[in-house]
Amino acid sequence: MQRGNWGSRFGFILAATGSAVGLGNIWRFPYVAGENGGGAFLLVYLALVFTIGASVMLSEFVIGRAAERSPVSALKKLKGGAWPVVGFIGVAAGFIILSFYSIVAGWTLAYIVKAATGALTALDPNILAASFESFISNPIQPLIYHGIFIAVTVGVVTAGVHRGIERSCQLLLPLLFVILIALAVRSLTLPGAMEGLSFYLTPDFSRINADVVNSALTQSFFSLSLGMGAMITYGSYLSHKENLPGAALWVVFCDAMVAVTAGLVIIPAVFAFSFDPTEGPGLVFITLPAIFGQMPIGFIFSLLFFVLLFIAALTSAVSLLEVVTAYFVDERGLRRKPVTICIGFAIFLVGIPASLSFGPWNGITLFEMTIFDLMEYVAANLMLPLGGIAISLFVGWAIFPRALEEATSKGIHPFFWARPWRFLCRYVAPLAIAWILIAGL
Ligand code: PHE
Numbered sequence: 001m002q003r004g005n006w007g008s009r010f011g012f013i014l015a016a017t018g019s020a021v022g023l024g025n026i027w028r029f030p031y032v033a034g035e036n037g038g039g040a041f042l043l044v045y046l047a048l049v050f051t052i053g054a055s056v057m058l059s060e061f062v063i064g065r066a067a068e069r070s071p072v073s074a075l076k077k078l079k080g081g082a083w084p085v086v087g088f089i090g091v092a093a094g095f096i097i098l099s100f101y102s103i104v105a106g107w108t109l110a111y112i113v114k115a116a117t118g119a120l121t122a123l124d125p126n127i128l129a130a131s132f133e134s135f136i137s138n139p140i141q142p143l144i145y146h147g148i149f150i151a152v153t154v155g156v157v158t159a160g161v162h163r164g165i166e167r168s169c170q171l172l173l174p175l176l177f178v179i180l181i182a183l184a185v186r187s188l189t190l191p192g193a194m195e196g197l198s199f200y201l202t203p204d205f206s207r208i209n210a211d212v213v214n215s216a217l218t219q220s221f222f223s224l225s226l227g228m229g230a231m232i233t234y235g236s237y238l239s240h241k242e243n244l245p246g247a248a249l250w251v252v253f254c255d256a257m258v259a260v261t262a263g264l265v266i267i268p269a270v271f272a273f274s275f276d277p278t279e280g281p282g283l284v285f286i287t288l289p290a291i292f293g294q295m296p297i298g299f300i301f302s303l304l305f306f307v308l309l310f311i312a313a314l315t316s317a318v319s320l321l322e323v324v325t326a327y328f329v330d331e332r333g334l335r336r337k338p339v340t341i342c343i344g345f346a347i348f349l350v351g352i353p354a355s356l357s358f359g360p361w362n363g364i365t366l367f368e369m370t371i372f373d374l375m376e377y378v379a380a381n382l383m384l385p386l387g388g389i390a391i392s393l394f395v396g397w398a399i400f401p402r403a404l405e406e407a408t409s410k411g412i413h414p415f416f417w418a419r420p421w422r423f424l425c426r427y428v429a430p431l432a433i434a435w436i437l438i439a440g441l
Contacts, residue, residue: 011166013247015319016234018169020255021176022316023104024223026309027284029259030266034277036215037207038199038267042260044208044216049224049256052217052432055424056226056388058248058407059395064235065244066399066406070326071229074236079398086390087327090229093383094323095343097228099350100375101320102153105313106145106355108306110135111285115303120289125275128293129286137359146351153317154344157325158337165318172311179308180261186301187269187291196271200263214381214440217433222380224255227387230319233326243413244406245421258312265305284309321347385437389430396425 033041067074072087114120122128136142156168187193221227235244266284269291270277279287288305292298321343328339353361357371366374395403400422408415415421 011170012234012238012242013250014169014173015166015315016231016247016251017254018165018173018315019225019230019234019319020223020251020316021173021258022223022225022312023101023108023309024219024316025255025259026180026262026312027104027108027281029219029223030263031280031283032215032219033200033263034267034270034283035280036212037204038277039201039203040205040207041212041216042200042263043203044213045220045259046256048216048220049252051424052388052429053220053224053226054248054252055421055429056221056391057224057231057252058245058421059391059403059425060226060229060231061235061238061244061248062395062403062406063391063399064232065238065240065242066402068236070236070330071232071323072327073330074232075394078402079394083390083394083398086387086394087229087232089383090227090232090387091324091327093228093379093387094230094320095347095350096375096379096383098153098317098320098324099347100354100372100379101313101317102146102149102347103142103351103355103372105149105310105317106142106147107136107285108309108313109145109149110142111289111306112303112310115289115299115306118299120302121293121299122290125286125290128290129282132282132285136355137362139356139359142355142358143352146355147348149313149317150344150348150351152314153321154340156314156318157321158340160336165315165322168318169315172315176308176311177258179304180258180265183301183305183308184261184264186295187265187272190269190272190291190295192272192274193268196268196277197264199271199277200267210436210439214436217385217436217440218381221384221388223259224252225316225319227384227391229323229387233323234319236326241409241412243409245413245415245417381440382437385433389433392425392429392433396422396427396430400425 063074063078067077069077071090072084075083075087111120120128156165188197225231266288267277270283270287273291273294275287275290289302292302292305295301321340324343325336325340328334329336354372354375357364362370364371369377404418407418
């Protein structure tokens with residue numbers, strides 16, 4: 001069977017970065033950092049990202065490229081036994097994540113429309129909060145945007161690996177970086193921004209506790225697209241000459257940069273206008289329009305910002321869908337286009353209860369979580385970290401010699417970190433993740 005391939009090394013790195021950089025960095029990171037003490041969270045987050053995160057990233061690339069298969073068949077081919085189950089869990093996690101992810105992505109689409117039509121110009125945050133609440137609790141409107149978002153994602157994935165995914169990232173990601181930096185400059189030059197900057201950059205060590213560490217771990221896996229096979233799938237389309245450790249480090253670095261910059265956009269502005277950094281998931285949708293509304297030509301910034309968020313969400317959603325699609329294409333031999341359309345439709349349906357849980361179904365809860373929260377919790381807090389443990393153990397114990405050969409591209413690229421990497425895979429990552437998971441329960 002003919003498999004797609006990346007057009008260039010740069011294309012692969014862009015696509016992997018596009019997967020990593022998403023709502024996780026721009027919507028989720030700033031509010032989770034705000035809720036968890038700013039600087040303290042940032043410190044723990046960066047420490048986790050550059051150790052466990054980088055190690056799992058490399059492990060996923062290695063598995064994907066060594067096997068040239070999507071997760072389930074890759075694990076089957078490299079070792080077999082019970083390992084492919086890890087791939088199944090990843091496919092399921094991808095499905096669940098995309099179902100709730102596209103709800104929030106749909107909100108960003110709606111906010112592009114609102115920004116463009118001048119509906120976001122109210123100065124009073126209370127009015128903006130009320131309009132956000134009434135929008136997300138509406139039983140119909142968010143579902144329309146959810147459907148449009150899925151349709152666009154399906155369109156990109158059906159176009160295939162090279163034409164669809166790589167080309168859209170090549171075009172959109174550089175644009176995203178430029179807009180983000182412009183916004184950070186705007187935010188940091190607001191009068192009063194420095195107080196926010198110090199909240200964000202000065203760690204208060206007394207605030208570091210099990211919850212903060214647990215939130216940082218969940219955030220790092222979600223943001224780096226780790227633990228569910230997205231990076232295995234992307235790695236499987238890569239040529240055998242590429243330097244994998246370099247690529248892994250680069251993607252981790254870019255992802256962390258975008259998250260840190262998103263914090264630099266949002267947190268100083270929140271302080272400059274005396275809003276509350278612990279506002280939660282509404283932070284981006286309520287506070288930012290309020291901030292932009294008080295700036296000269298703010299509506300243009302507002303529009304740019306939501307376009308940026310949409311782009312970021314799309315390139316991530318594509319990787320989530322690609323994992324599920326690749327499973328059916330590789331493992332079941334089904335045709336890419338019809339299968340992707342069917343999966344998209346199923347994801348649309350599963351997303352409906354998640355969206356309704358902000359409105360009419362708000363009262364339906366399990367363990368005090370709404371349907372949306374429960375989906376997010378199960379996938380992001382449990383499935384991704386567990387996947388990270390399994391992937392680390394797999395590389396560290398089951399296939400390490402083969403993995404090392406792949407990481408050095410059969411000796412072409414020197415890899416000075418082979419021993420630390422093995423130590424991370426065998427002991428540090430599995431034990432630390434397990435400990436953080438248990439402490440967070
Ligand atoms: N990393 C993406 C983001 O930050 C979300 C994602 C998670 C994508 C898992 C793929 C796999 O928004």
